[in-house]
Amino acid sequence: MSCTTILVGKKASYDGSTIIARDDDSGSGRYDPKKFVVVAPQEQPRHYRSVLSHVEIDLPDNPCRYSIVPNVLPNRGILAEAGVNERNVAMSATETIAVNERVLAADPLVVLQPADEADGKPEVPGGIGEEDIITLILPYVSTAREGVKRLAELLETYGTYESNGIIISDVDEIWYVETIGGHHWIARRVPDDKCAIIPNQLGIDYFDFDDAFSDAREFMCSA
Template identity: 95%
Template sequence: VNERVLAADPMVVLQPADESDGTPEVPGGIGEEDIITLVLPYVNTAREGVKRLAELLETYGTYESNGIIISDVNEIWYVETIGGHHWIARRVPDDCYATIPNQLGIDYFDFDDAFSDAREFMCSADLPEFIETHHLG
């Protein structure tokens, strides 16, 4: 938690059972140990934190998959890095809390919201194409 009451918890490292998932991890990309120092000092809100992390992931990629909670006094966002340069984020509703087991957890996603107002959902720009290419839909 920083002086702006922002917090991040890069808590889960996710490894696929089969390494042929179509998304090679990026050697030299960012990992969970980098997230707090590369994100929190540069943002004022959880939403800004998701956007900053997204820019870093899309630029540098990641060498692992993670589940990350980024929160402030008004919002909680759960971000999953799903290999390479791909990521997905969902806002935790105000009347809910998140319990994240050691696995991917976003089971519903609204692409219309993600690619318009991004009130509740955000993702990498190429995620729909990635899902279609790898028959994940």
């Protein structure tokens, strides 16, 4: 089964809980086993380097304790996939999506460019992606809204090499973020009395720019 996201607002659930879920697909004919890991603050890196894109990022000195469910094999980096921190912020990353050629022409993906010794060109790192997102965000936020803002800062600073849907929730709110091109993004708060089921495609089909550029109660986006 391909990745599928399920989001349930607190007034749509039986007990008033916000509920988020996502299955993580494996490649054809392959199964990627997972493990459960608790990351203590002293175990969180202060300087991060991605395995896939080689992007390097200095991280804050005040991470909190959090749990993740990464792949057992580390060949593609941490790939945390899902997690919850000690402040009850939860994340799942990512729901793979795609955008069209016109979008990519306006805002290209930030892809790793290997060094070319013959021409003397140094390596140019790529942006962040599924491998990195939870590790870079979850230990540093206290609310889902803070998580969206931190993800936004990372996307706008370093870019991304893929288009993704990302879930960030707390006890009150669920936010769904979609990356559009290399640096642009949109986010919508799941209404409390609604549910959403999102497959591998763009899922935000209505967007209120007036709200996003003013109070940001239900919508947020890049400039």
